[in-house]
Amino acid sequence: MTETCAPEQVRRVACVGAGVIGGGWVAHFLARGYDVTAWDPAPDAEARLRRLVEAAWPALEQLGLAPGASIGRLTVTATLEEAVAEAQFVQESAPEKLDLKLELLTKLDAATPAGVVIASSTSGYPMTDMQTEAVTPGRLVVGHPFNPPYLIPLVEVVGGERTDLEAVRWASRFYEMAGKSVITMDREVPGFIANRLQEALWREALHMVASGEATVRDIDLSITEGPGLRWAIMGPMLTFALAGGEGGMAHMLDHFGPSLKSPWTRLEAPELDKALYDAVVAGCDDAADGRTIADLVSERDRGVIAVLRATGRLPGSETGTEAGAE
Ligand SMILES: NC(=O)C1=CN([C@@H]2O[C@H](COP(=O)(O)OP(=O)(O)OC[C@H]3O[C@@H](n4cnc5c(N)ncnc54)[C@H](O)[C@@H]3O)[C@@H](O)[C@H]2O)C=CC1
Numbered sequence: 578m579t580e581t582c583a584p585e586q587v588r589r590v591a592c593v594g595a596g597v598i599g600g601g602w603v604a605h606f607l608a609r610g611y612d613v614t615a616w617d618p619a620p621d622a623e624a625r626l627r628r629l630v631e632a633a634w635p636a637l638e639q640l641g642l643a644p645g646a647s648i649g650r651l652t653v654t655a656t657l658e659e660a661v662a663e664a665q666f667v668q669e670s671a672p673e674k675l676d677l678k679l680e681l682l683t684k685l686d687a688a689t690p691a692g693v694v695i696a697s698s699t700s701g702y703p704m705t706d707m708q709t710e711a712v713t714p715g716r717l718v719v720g721h722p723f724n725p726p727y728l729i730p731l732v733e734v735v736g737g738e739r740t741d742l743e744a745v746r747w748a749s750r751f752y753e754m755a756g757k758s759v760i761t762m763d764r765e766v767p768g769f770i771a772n773r774l775q776e777a778l779w780r781e782a783l784h785m786v787a788s789g790e791a792t793v794r795d796i797d798l799s800i801t802e803g804p805g806l807r808w809a810i811m812g813p814m815l816t817f818a819l820a821g822g823e824g825g826m827a828h829m830l831d832h833f834g835p836s837l838k839s840p841w842t843r844l845e846a847p848e849l850d851k852a853l854y855d856a857v858v859a860g861c862d863d864a865a866d867g868r869t870i871a872d873l874v875s876e877r878d879r880g881v882i883a884v885l886r887a888t889g890r891l892p893g894s895e896t897g898t899e900a901g902a903e
Pocket residue numbers: 593594595596597598599616617618619622670671672673677681698699700701721722723724
């Protein structure tokens with residue numbers, strides 16, 4: 578792959594497909610000070626896009642705009658070719674239909690200047706399946722965002738079988754420069770990482786609703802008043818390391834490992850063999866990055882309190898209904 582510029586030098590980004598996610602990307606890139614061109618074939622697309630960006634802007638101002646950031650730096654073009662003609666990075670966010678993505682990425686590959694990386698927002702299609710018709714498939718990557726892309730930092734980056742490793746690295750670096758938190762995957766994992774985790778939860782939730790075991794309200798409350806509060810501070814791994822008290826993840830696995838086999842879940846449990854046990858314990862040590870269990874406990878508690886306060890669930894909170902205030 579011949580690169581047109583370094584990730585640090587990108588000034589102009591093209592967003593193709595400007596619905597919920599494409600519009601969110603436009604808002605994000607504008608707030609980060611880029612010039613943005615956008616194209617979407619829907620007749621009402623420009624009006625919808627401008628409404629979305631205007632609505633997001635106050636939050637983005639609160640978070641802090643990059644120097645020179647302005648909605649005035651958005652240009653909505655009449656054609657796909659115009660949108661990408663001078664782009665230094667392209668983000669595709671068209672509907673999640675494999676044939677459409679394949680055709681669109683092939684067209685984008687033909688219209689975009691040589692060497693410019695093109696990323697798809699797909700929620701789960703492997704790039705291998707979408708790059709089959711492209712003339713220069715090496716520059717096509719997945720850059721999977723979370724809704725809304727202007728507030729949720731995570732982007733999952735992965736290439737396909739015909740993607741150049743350099744393009745994956747370039748995209749990851751570019752997203753970091755654009756203020757995102759990036760997970761770079763070295764292989765195509767079904768559903769990427771975060772969506773695969775979300776899907777597992779979602780599938781169990783649907784099982785429970787379908788069988789009458791829980792209401793939709795129970796499902797949502799079980800996360801917002803339970804594990805969800807901790808997950809904003811620490812992921813499921815370190816959160817469960819704290820369930821092992823001073824013994825951390827090793828004690829947690831000794832204590833609760835056997836219950837993996839309990840018939841809670843509709844998904845099959847993995848064998849908790851020594852390799853998995855050791856990988857999970859070592860992974861938690863690595864993720865703790867020198868923080869002790871006591872450090873993690875106080876960090877989690879501070880974080881949960883901040884989230885409770887920010888969401889109006891503590892006496893004295895600024896927003897929403899105050900928990901326990903009635
Ligand atoms: N909605 C979500 O929560 C998330 C969606 N995604 C992914 O982002 C992509 C877009 O999804 P949404 O924004 O939710 O869909 P959406 O339906 O809100 O927007 C899709 C946009 O694409 C436009 N479009 C239709 N045909 C097109 C074409 N041939 N070329 C370019 N644009 C075209 C439509 O006019 C529409 O404005 C999908 O790949 C989806 O899987 C990724 C993360 C989260």
